[in-house]
Amino acid sequence: MIWSAPAERSDDGALDKRMSQPTWKRYGTNSQCLCGSLCLCGELPCDNIHHRDTEITQRHGGFGLIALVVMVLTIATSAAAQQKNSCIDCHAKLDDPRISAPAKLFDKDIHKARGLMCNDCHGGDPNATTAEAAHDVRKGYLGKPKTLDIPAYCGKCHSDANLMKRFNPSLRVDQESEYYTSVHGRLLKEKGETRVATCISCHSVHGIRAPSDPLSSVYPSNVATTCAKCHASADYMKPFGIPTNQFDNYKLSVHAKALYDKQDLSAPTCNDCHGNHGATPPGIASVANVCGQCHARQAELFQTSPHKKAFDDKQLGECITCHGNHAIPKPGDQMIGTQQGALCINCHTAGDKGFVAAGAMRARIDDLIASIDKSTAILNLAERKGMEVSKPKFELKGATDALTHARVLIHSSSTTEVDKVIEPGMDVANKGYQAGVGALAELSFRRKGLAISLLFILFLATLVYLKIRQIEARQQQTDIG
Amino acid sequence: MRIEPLTNWLDERLSISTLTKLADKKEVPLHRHSIWYYFGGMTLFLFVVQVTTGILLLLYYRPSAENAFESVQFIITEVKFGWLIRSIHSWSANLMIATLFIHMFSVFFLRAYHKPRELTWVSGVLLLFIVICFGFSGYLLPWNKLAFFATKVGTEIAGVVPVIGHPVLRFLRGGDDVTGATLTRFFGFHVAVLPATATVFLGVHVALVQLHGMHVPKKYEHNYRRMKFFPNFIMRDLIGWILAIGVLAALAAIFPWELGEKADAFAPAPAGIKPEWYFLFMFQTLKWLPAKILGMDGEVLGIMAFNIIAALLFVVPFIDRDPANRRKHLIFNIIGIVAVVYIVVMTIVGYVAK
Numbered sequence: 001m002i003w004s005a006p007a008e009r010s011d012d013g014a015l016d017k018r019m020s021q022p023t024w025k026r027y028g029t030n031s032q033c034l035c036g037s038l039c040l041c042g043e044l045p046c047d048n049i050h051h052r053d054t055e056i057t058q059r060h061g062g063f064g065l066i067a068l069v070v071m072v073l074t075i076a077t078s079a080a081a082q083q084k085n086s087c088i089d090c091h092a093k094l095d096d097p098r099i100s101a102p103a104k105l106f107d108k109d110i111h112k113a114r115g116l117m118c119n120d121c122h123g124g125d126p127n128a129t130t131a132e133a134a135h136d137v138r139k140g141y142l143g144k145p146k147t148l149d150i151p152a153y154c155g156k157c158h159s160d161a162n163l164m165k166r167f168n169p170s171l172r173v174d175q176e177s178e179y180y181t182s183v184h185g186r187l188l189k190e191k192g193e194t195r196v197a198t199c200i201s202c203h204s205v206h207g208i209r210a211p212s213d214p215l216s217s218v219y220p221s222n223v224a225t226t227c228a229k230c231h232a233s234a235d236y237m238k239p240f241g242i243p244t245n246q247f248d249n250y251k252l253s254v255h256a257k258a259l260y261d262k263q264d265l266s267a268p269t270c271n272d273c274h275g276n277h278g279a280t281p282p283g284i285a286s287v288a289n290v291c292g293q294c295h296a297r298q299a300e301l302f303q304t305s306p307h308k309k310a311f312d313d314k315q316l317g318e319c320i321t322c323h324g325n326h327a328i329p330k331p332g333d334q335m336i337g338t339q340q341g342a343l344c345i346n347c348h349t350a351g352d353k354g355f356v357a358a359g360a361m362r363a364r365i366d367d368l369i370a371s372i373d374k375s376t377a378i379l380n381l382a383e384r385k386g387m388e389v390s391k392p393k394f395e396l397k398g399a400t401d402a403l404t405h406a407r408v409l410i411h412s413s414s415t416t417e418v419d420k421v422i423e424p425g426m427d428v429a430n431k432g433y434q435a436g437v438g439a440l441a442e443l444s445f446r447r448k449g450l451a452i453s454l455l456f457i458l459f460l461a462t463l464v465y466l467k468i469r470q471i472e473a474r475q476q477q478t479d480i481g
Numbered sequence: 482m483r484i485e486p487l488t489n490w491l492d493e494r495l496s497i498s499t500l501t502k503l504a505d506k507k508e509v510p511l512h513r514h515s516i517w518y519y520f521g522g523m524t525l526f527l528f529v530v531q532v533t534t535g536i537l538l539l540l541y542y543r544p545s546a547e548n549a550f551e552s553v554q555f556i557i558t559e560v561k562f563g564w565l566i567r568s569i570h571s572w573s574a575n576l577m578i579a580t581l582f583i584h585m586f587s588v589f590f591l592r593a594y595h596k597p598r599e600l601t602w603v604s605g606v607l608l609l610f611i612v613i614c615f616g617f618s619g620y621l622l623p624w625n626k627l628a629f630f631a632t633k634v635g636t637e638i639a640g641v642v643p644v645i646g647h648p649v650l651r652f653l654r655g656g657d658d659v660t661g662a663t664l665t666r667f668f669g670f671h672v673a674v675l676p677a678t679a680t681v682f683l684g685v686h687v688a689l690v691q692l693h694g695m696h697v698p699k700k701y702e703h704n705y706r707r708m709k710f711f712p713n714f715i716m717r718d719l720i721g722w723i724l725a726i727g728v729l730a731a732l733a734a735i736f737p738w739e740l741g742e743k744a745d746a747f748a749p750a751p752a753g754i755k756p757e758w759y760f761l762f763m764f765q766t767l768k769w770l771p772a773k774i775l776g777m778d779g780e781v782l783g784i785m786a787f788n789i790i791a792a793l794l795f796v797v798p799f800i801d802r803d804p805a806n807r808r809k810h811l812i813f814n815i816i817g818i819v820a821v822v823y824i825v826v827m828t829i830v831g832y833v834a835k
Contacts, residue, residue, distance in 0.1 A: 386737040388557045388564070446564075450734040457727040461720050468716045475709075 085126045086134050087118035105207035114167050121153070147194040151176050151185065154199045175199075178278040185278075195239070197279075202226050218276075221259055223269040224250055246270075249327035257330070268294065287325075288318035295319075301411035306354075310347075333369070336410055337362030360415045364422045365406055371429035372399045378436030385443050392435030399429040507694070507710035512701040515708075517587035520580050521690070522718045526725060527577035528683070531615075534570040535672070542622070544668035546661030549624035550743040557740060568733030574616060576729070578759050581612055582824075589797070589817050592804065593696035599798035601689040604682050606794050611679045616757055618671040624664055629744035630754045632667075633659045638767065641781050642788070660746070699804050753835050761831035762824045763787055768834075 091103035106112055111120070119126045123140035125133060135141045145153040155176030157163055164173050179185040179199075187193040202218055209216035217226045228247035230236050237244050250256050250270070258267035273290045274280060282290045292299030302308060302318060311318055317325075322335065322343050335343045337358055338350070344358035375396055379389045402425025409417045492498050509518060541560055543552040556563035585605065588594060594602035621632045636659065640650030655662030697705055708714055756764050766787075770779035793800075801809050 386735070386739075388554065388737070388740055390740070390742075391554060391558060446734045450730055453730050454727050457723055457730070461723045461727075464716055464720050464723065468713065468720075471712055471716070475713075 085117060086128055087122075087124065087126050090131065090134070102206040105205075109206055109208050110210050110213075111208065147198060148188065148192065150198040150200060151179050151188070175277040178275075182275070182277065182279045183281070195236070197230060201230070202276075218271075220265045220267075220269055221263075223271055224256070227270045246326045249325075253324075253326060253328040254330040255328060284315060284317045287320055291319040291323075297408055298411045301409065301417075305411060305413040307413055331407075333362065333365055333407070336365070354413070357413060357415050361410050361418050364415070364418055365403070365410075368399065368403050368406065368422050368425050368429065371426055371433070372396065372403065375399070375429045375432035375436060378433055378440070382436050382439035382443065385440070387439040387443055389435060389439050392432050392439075395428065395435075396432040399425045399432065401425075402428065504711040505709075507691075508707040509695050509710050509714040510697045510701070511706040511708050512697065512704075514587075514591055514698060514701075517584075517591065518695060518714075519718060519721055520584040520587060523721055523725065524577055524580045524584050525683070525687070526718075526722045527573050527580060528679070530573045530725075530729070531570065531577060532676070534566050534573065537566045538570060539672065544622070544665055546624060546664055546744075549622060549664055550740075553623045553740060557737075564737055565730075565733050568736075568738045569729045571738035572729055572732045572736075574619060575758070576725070578612060578616060581609055582759075585609060586817065586821060588696075590814065591696065591698050592801070592810070592813070593698075594798040594801075595696075595804045596798075596802065598689070598693050598696060601686060601693065602798045603795055604686040604689065607682050608679065608686060609794075610791070611675055611682065613759065615671065615675050615679070616759065618667040618675065620757055621659075621664060621667045622671060623740060624744045625741035626744050626748065626751060627741050627754065629659060629746070630750045631756050632663065633750075634754065635756060635760070636663075638780075638784060641778070642784055643781060658746070755831065758828060758832065762827035765827045765831035765834065768831075 088103045088106065091100055094100040094103075102118075106118070117126060118124070119140075121142075122144075123142040124135055125139045125141075128134035128136070128139075133139075135143070158171075159173050159176045161173045164171050180189055184196040184198070187196045188198065204217050209219075211218045213219060214221070216222065224247055231242075232244050232247040234244045251260075255268045258264040259269060271279065272293075273282065288299050288302065299319075308318075310316075311321065323329075323331065334341055338345055338348075338355055339362075342358065342362070344354065348355040348358060376393075379393050379396065382389050383393070402421045405421045406418050406425065409421060412418075488497070509515070538556065541552055541556045541563065543549060553567065557567050558564075560566075588602065588605065617632075617635060621628045636650050636653045639653060640646045642649065651657065653663070653666075654660070655666050755761065763783075767780055767783045770783045772779050774782050797813075801813050803809065
């Protein structure tokens with residue numbers, strides 16, 4: 001396999017970040033050169049258009065035909081040799097799954113796909129033939145990192161903007177520093193708590209896939225399950241004293257239904273509200289900002305509403321007080337109003353200003369729904385009877401849009417604002433109804449017109465028939481005569 | 482008011498008396514199968530309805546991908562009696578194809594194509610194909626979803642014919658895909674090329690019918706009565722035409738022809754898409770054919786077979802030349818019955834199949 005590495009390795013086998021020379025190519029984990037120029041020197045760089053060391057190139061210039069012959073004779077064995085990697089070869093054969101699993105998992109790892117091998121993280125010598133030589137600390141062997149060191153271990157590359165942009169220029173490089181702002185990172189760094197999540201807890205290890213890979217543990221539809229591995233475990237969470245029902249609650253939410261049932265990958269999951277590397281619970285003061293990332297208009301209206309000050313005064317979470325947090329249900333009109341089950345009456349009592357406004361807004365919304373239903377019913381009836389009503393049906397969508405807009409505007413808690421869109425919506429719905437009435441009247445006209453036309457047509461046909469009989473009777477008389 | 486001077490004036494210039502003398506002389510044979518004579522006239526009448534309603538639709542129709550659907554929508558919702566004209570045009574087109582098939586099979590079974598009527602048959606078969614082309618091109622013109630995908634499938638079928646298939650496909654579509662360019666050229670075919678061609682062959686066909694007179698089946702050759710063409714036969718025709726108007730009006734009022742949704746090239750094809758009923762038997766056959774027959778593509782073979790059958794239709798009068806050959810008569814009857822049964826059964830199967 002040919003792969004490109006962005007930097008030359010130093011004597012200890014680790015990536016030398018100081019290296020900023022153009023890309024060179026190599027095969028497998030073997031440093032031997034086997035590029036298309038048939039150079040078998042085993043040194044880097046070789047005589048290839050990609051390789052710029054002209055001095056070495058000149059040294060190798062005399063190989064010529066001999067090199068070609070040797071190449072042909074040894075190609076099969078060389079190719080096999082280049083694929084060898086003593087880390088993978090040895091570890092894969094070991095009985096202990098704790099140390100054999102990494103070698104097996106690594107085949108699907110994104111790092112391997114990008115050309116990195118075991119020694120790029122763990123150091124050591126992948127060309128060595130004995131365990132001792134391979135694990136030689138003089139060759140930079142680091143072994144398995146401690147939990148405390150993992151963020152820095154990954155950050156060695158992932159926090160290096162110069163290095164990372166050679167692999168993926170759009171990839172962020174602040175994960176490590178962000179991690180240390182998270183509850184996980186702070187507990188790890190400040191208290192030495194090793195039971196918290198580190199990089200590998202979420203991204204896995206040795207089988208790490210790109211987040212865009214549906215099999216990745218951090219693919220949008222897998223995130224909640226990944227977080228739930230720890231956060232839904234009562235035993236694991238016991239020392240931290242936090243609830244473990246978030247995942248069960250989330251699964252009941254409108255967001256989970258969108259993500260899992262509709263496969264809408266833009267629907268929020270844990271990290272969209274809590275952050276990923278900087279995961280932390282949003283505070284009362286910032287929860288509206290979290291929801292407002294997607295529900296911007298609702299958040300904006302709420303900020304200008306009388307509820308804002310009232311919620312602040314009572315230290316209530318802005319959105320979650322009415323909508324909940326993890327088990328957010330699909331919002332419905334039943335949430336607003338003054339009837340049994342409406343959320344408004346949790347705070348407002350009969351006669352107060354908010355109570356009156358809630359009742360009025362609900363009534364206006366109900367009026368528009370009734371009007372749309374009435375228009376839809378009559379247009380559907382006309383359509384079933386064969387009338388062409390696609391245009392008024394399309395125009396009726398304007399009323400549905402107004403209804404959706406009105407449902408958003410209730411976050412302003414202003415009846416006047418809601419009325420501003422309800423009124424035009426009612427006009428559109430009424431026009432749709434009138435179009436339906438017109439279509440049915442036209443249908444009735446057609447039916448009556450048809451009946452009259454058919455009578456006339458039958459009368460005409462009868463007349464022609466009688467005329468034929470008259471003509472033929474006359475012809476018979478003439479024939480007899 | 483005396484009209485004699487006017488008729489004399491016209492006669493001197495147009496020799497109308499020659500025509501009236503001819504009409505007076507013209508007779509229609511009367512026997513057990515005389516009923517089938519009316520189907521040619523009925524097809525001609527429905528063609529006239531098509532031309533008339535088609536011209537009226539042209540006043541508002543706009544042949545472009547951007548406007549076609551909206552213009553038809555405008556015709557059926559805003560134009561006074563536009564719905565009636567459009568529905569009659571669609572229903573009449575389908576009834577015309579039905580009466581044309583009946584007319585063709587009646588001529589076939591009564592063996593009316595024998596000498597000297599071979600060219601009458603050939604011109605009739607040509608008219609059949611022209612009418613089918615009318616149907617295929619007209620179906621796309623409202624530019625709705627069903628028509629769009631049916632045209633896509635239909636032209637794809639034409640495209641699989643070896644050698645000429647791809648050029649034909651590109652010619653029909655005006656490119657590699659069904660687009661506004663396809664609509665424009667289908668409109669051109671539908672309102673200019675096909676009507677002109679149909680008028681020529683219709684003229685030839687009717688002229689040949691007048692030249693040779695009505696065919697009398699051999700069985701009744703020496704035992705039939707006669708009816709005067711004018712006014713006896715033509716007035717009976719007239720009753721049929723008046724009733725046809727009634728049927729068309731009833732169909733248009735009770736089952737107005739649907740417009741559907743506007744075509745969207747990026748939308749997925751609707752499930753269970755089917756062509757017009759007169760293509761269903763061929764469509765169903767192609768669906769049932771195995772992918773490979775004797776190492777060849779099944780669909781290609783099927784299309785080639787239909788092309789060969791179409792070509793054979795032209796040469797029927799030249800294969801079955803002897804009216805006295807009873808054995809050939811029997812074989813042709815069996816072929817005809819099998820064809821009718823096949824078309825009817827496969828059309829029903831195609832209609833109910835998902």
